[in-house]
Amino acid sequence: MRSAREVAEVLLKALEDKDLQAGLDRSILNSIPLIKGTLKRNPYIEDLAKRVKKAKDEVLGNIEYYIDKTMDNIRRFKGVAHFAKTREEVYKILDEVVGSEKMVVKAKSMVTEELKVREHLIERGNEVWETDLGELLVQLDKSKPMHTIVPSIHITKERSAQLLRGLGFNGGVEEVREMIEFVRRFLRERFVKAHVGISGANSVDANSGAVILVENEGNIRHVTNLPNIHVSIAGVEKIMPSYIDAICQAMVQAANIGTYPPTYLSAITGPSSTADIEFIRLYGVHGPKELHIILYDGGRIKVLKEGIFADQLHCIRCGRCQLECPIWQLAGNMWGGEVYGGPMGVIWTAITEGVEKAAPLALFCLNCGKCKEVCPMDIDIPNMMSELKRYYHDIRTS
Ligand code: SF4
Known part of the structure; x- marks a missing residue:
């Protein structure tokens, strides 16, 4: 100690x-x-927070039931459901799904920080890019996120310019707009080339297995939509009993960081699909062909008990x-x-x-x-x- x-x-x-x-x-x-x-x-957020707390009480009091239910419903909507008790089990799943020598784009997520997903995938020979601007700066700075939602508060614009120079940025330290344009161009190429997109989850609906993600930059939309494979990793405590409860949680979170309504709210249920030809449902159209959702324990269930x-x-x-x-x-x-x-x-x-x-x-x-x-x-x-x-x-x- x-x-x-x-x-x-x-x-x-x-x-x-x-x-x-x-x-x-x-x-x-x-x-x-x-x-x-x-x-x-938005005074009604307070009532929504009470609703979210009650919903969480229900899930946390019956966690095994809700994990099973969520996994069944992920499968019902053609996603691949995984449960991982330990970090090693998550790595095993990632090794099977991602493999090596792939381009991977990542959305900011505390559970993937907890699991050191980026470091693991790089060690396996993959090229991995954080796509949230703040988290990309943290990746380049080799430091740790300094806040749950705003990870790069310790990185000044001068340091940001210096870090981005390593990727080819040649603008001045005062040109924050130019830095953003540079990152936009830099990551766009990677979004298109990426084989796998990895995200966390603000919440997961037990009834449908839907993953709810909230953001402002628009990077999560690309991460979860452009690559052929989307992997979402969520702590088991992120499970909510209904779709509405899951969305409420994302709304309450966004309001309590002052970005409400959020620019983007995504709800992803299964891989992309179409039934446009003769009503026959086929999977893998414009979005990912595979959706893997990993529900991660990491000591949470023991803590509950x-x-x-x-x-x-x-x-x-x-x-x-x-x-x-x-x-x-x-x-x-x-x-x-x-x-x-x-x-x-x-x-x-x-x-x-x-x-x-x-x-x-x-x-x-x-x-x-x-x-x-x-x-x-x-x-x-x-x-x-x-x-x-x-x-x-x-x-x-x-
Ligand atoms: S991060 Fe938000 S929900 Fe979690 S303990 Fe702090 S204030 Fe409460």
């Missing part, structure tokens, strides 16, 4: 990182008023608790585990990397309660932080 001193050293380093500090200041200044304004203009961190599985990964947390405001996701950071990230670290990893992080929680106050799912993070602090104390004094 890391000591509190080791965590403190990382936090102090974060305080000295000028780019990170500038990025955090700008993000906080811009995001919080934007989110508050969005929620004020044990109870202590089960509340966190209601999380819709809006990242609002991060933006409002006084420690995250100073250190971003440097206060966190390998992937997840901030208040939600400390608990997700306990779930995905173990309590030993998360406990020393929890010591730096001020217990101000802001994370619970703003969380649309009313997740009791302070209570779970106290459990981690207690664990740290017990281990150190036993």
Whole structure:
């Protein structure tokens, strides 16, 4: 187990990182008023959040039933359903479906970060590109996402220009518009050539197996539509009991990051198909010919049964608790585990990397309660932080 001193050293380093500090200041200044304004203009989001929480209670209380039901319905609509208990099982599926020497385009997704999907596929000899602009910058920077929705807040425009130069960008550091145009052209070629598109899922409907994806850039549409094969990876906690509930979850998430309505909301049920000739349904038309959906456990089911961190599985990964947390405001996701950071990230670290990893992080929680106050799912993070602090104390004094 890391000591509190080791965590403190990382936090102090974060305080000295000028780019990170500038990025955090700008993000906080811009995001919080934007989110508050969005929620004020759309007061019904609060009711939708309550509906989503109730729906999640239903699924999390009967997780095995809902996993089976989702898998049956993915198959009913001609998708290929997979269940993976561990990271190794996900890799095995990816090795079979993707293989090697393929061009792979990826949508931003925290579960694929958790699984290190990009790194694994590159290791297998594939060419892999993140297609969310922020996540592409994180890929080029070889750093970790600094926020659940806005991963590149620690990368300034100067650093962005420098990173893109490695791909052939020759514009100036002030020319953000030019950078976007460059990335648009660069990725367009890859979208067209890609064999496989990999996405996460904002939610998955148990009744149809539909994968719901929300975005603003338009890259997810290309990732999930242009390659012959689409692979979607979702934590089992993303399952929702109905199509409407699944869409509501995406809406609540978008509103709580201040981008509501989102530019694009995609609902994908099975591979592309047509019945235009004599009503005979055939699969694989303009969109993917194969759709694989991997439902990933990764310790979540055990957590549900044990109870202590089960509340966190209601999380819709809006990242609002991060933006409002006084420690995250100073250190971003440097206060966190390998992937997840901030208040939600400390608990997700306990779930995905173990309590030993998360406990020393929890010591730096001020217990101000802001994370619970703003969380649309009313997740009791302070209570779970106290459990981690207690664990740290017990281990150190036993
Ligand atoms: S814990 Fe709550 S506020 Fe934080 S990311 Fe999850 S749903 Fe959003």
